[in-house]
Each structure stands twice: as C-alpha cells, then as structure tokens.
Amino acid sequence: MALPTLLGVMVVVFVLIRVVPGDPISMMISGEASPDDIAKLREAYGLDRSIPVQFLYFLKTVSTGHLGTSISLHQDVLELIMGRLPATLELAILALFFATVLGVSFALTSVYWRGRWPEVAVDAANALALALPEFLWALLLILLLSVSIPLFPISGRTDPSNAAVFHTQFYLFESLFTARFSDFAEILRHMFLPAISLALPLTAVIGRVLKSSLLDAINQDYVLLARAKGFSPLYVLLRHALPNALIPTITITGTQFTLLVGGTVLIELIFAYPGIGNMLFGAAINRDLPLMQGITIVFAVVFILINICIDMSYALINPRVRLD
16 A cells, blocks of 8 residues: 555645645746746746646656755755755654653553552653643743753754764764763753653553553453463553554554654654754745655655554564464
C-alpha cells in the first residue's frame, strides 16, 4: 500500500496547493514587471498549463528523482530539503527518546506501585502533560528554563561562535559517534527545550497506553504462573508482562511519531530551529509551490517508512506474530 498511499498524497497536495488564493509569480517579481515578463516566468515554471497537465508533468519529474526548482530560493528542491531534513529527524528522534523513556518509566512505576501514592502522582503528571499542546509547553519552558533560570539557549542548533566542522547535517549523531563530546553537549543543550516540548504530550500517551496494557497482562495465566514459581514482582513485570504489553504501545508510539515529525513546524518556528518545518512555513508564506510539494512528499515518504518499520518491529518484540 506504500505506492498507492504516496500517490494519493501527491494528488491531494497538488490540487489543494493550486486551488488556494495567491499567485507565486507575483511574489517573486517587482511591481514594474511587464505582462510579457510575467508570462515568461509562468511558462518557465509550468504554471501556464492546465492543472491535469501540470500534475502529469509533476509525476514525470518526481519519477526521475527531481522535485523541481524553488520559486523563492531558486535552488533545487531536493537539495534544499536534504539540507534541512536531518535537523528535523534528529529533533523528532530525540523527542521520541525522551517520550519513550519517560512514558515507560511512568507506566512501570504506576503499575508496580498501583493503589499507592506513586500511581496517583504519575496519573496527575500524565494528565498535565497531555492537557497542554507542544507549543504551549515550549513557551512555558522558555520562560522557566531560559528566562527565569538561564540554563538552555532558545534558538538555533549550535552556538554561532562554534567553529566545529561537520561532514553531515546530522550534527548530534555525528558529534556523538566521532567522540566530540563537547560539541555533543552543546548541540544537546540547544535541542533540549524543543525536544522536551515535543516529547511531553507523547509521554502521557505512551504512559497511559502501556499502563493499560500492563494491567491486562498481569492478570494473564502466564504471569500468574511466573508468580507461582516464586519470581519477584519486579522480575515478573519486566520479563513476562512488559514484552507482551509493548505491541499496542509500539503501534500508538509509531503513529504518534509521524505526528511528532509533522508537529515540529510550530516548535521550529518558536525556537528558530533550522529544520524542514521552518522551511515549510517559509514556503507557504511565499507560495513556493515546488518547495511545498517537495517537502510534503518527503514527509509522506518518511511517514510510510516509519509505519513499515513499526510493522516489522512487532516480530522482534513478540515472537507470536512472526511469519513463517
């Protein structure tokens, strides 16, 4: 279903972008341009053709790996996206890491101490995390940890004075794998607030879903048998209940991760983070049709690949779902 899904996304996005008001050509030329100049530009970008013809030409260029040329930046769309996509992926992966660690910890704490005050505290924390959207968490964290207590920077990926040379756009991963821990710590400080802002609502979702699955699992016969063998409650929870409770959690986490990648747009704007979400906002403001189309297609491909990885991960977690 990957190719039909991607084709459907391209059709919907292509049509929607072209039916909204506004002319991209008028935004890239001066008011003194002649009608002939405007007509030549429209012809150069293929905007003088009918929408069905434009779409067929678009499919032809995409099939060759070319996503067009940006109207506002006058550069190859794919090169622009590949220059920004790693920053967004690093931010989303770091946010997913924070959300997974916190969510699983909250769920295990709540189930292990169910009926006692830790469960009440965890449920209250989950409710608070889920009650506020990402952008509001971002503003609150900026006020608390950047303005009131200046612990973290509020913009960019690195300090402007940093003269470090990176061979890829994956600054965080490259600095970690090359053992440049000072650069890693600095990049992590810049990413901490936007990543936590994205992670908190997802933390609550993971914590609630996993807690519900764990409560179902601990009442199953195989868990009762493990208890009867004399294993400790913590061992039974981690070794027997947790692996079987992870399947629905992985499903919801993967689904939420795709939303997490899309949700970086507002967070990148708030923190002036140079990712693909920030670029998408600029493309929408400038009515840069090729750039908007290209970013949307790349987002769709990322989402599809994430869903495929989720399906494959089921067999790694639970042998009962493996195919012969």
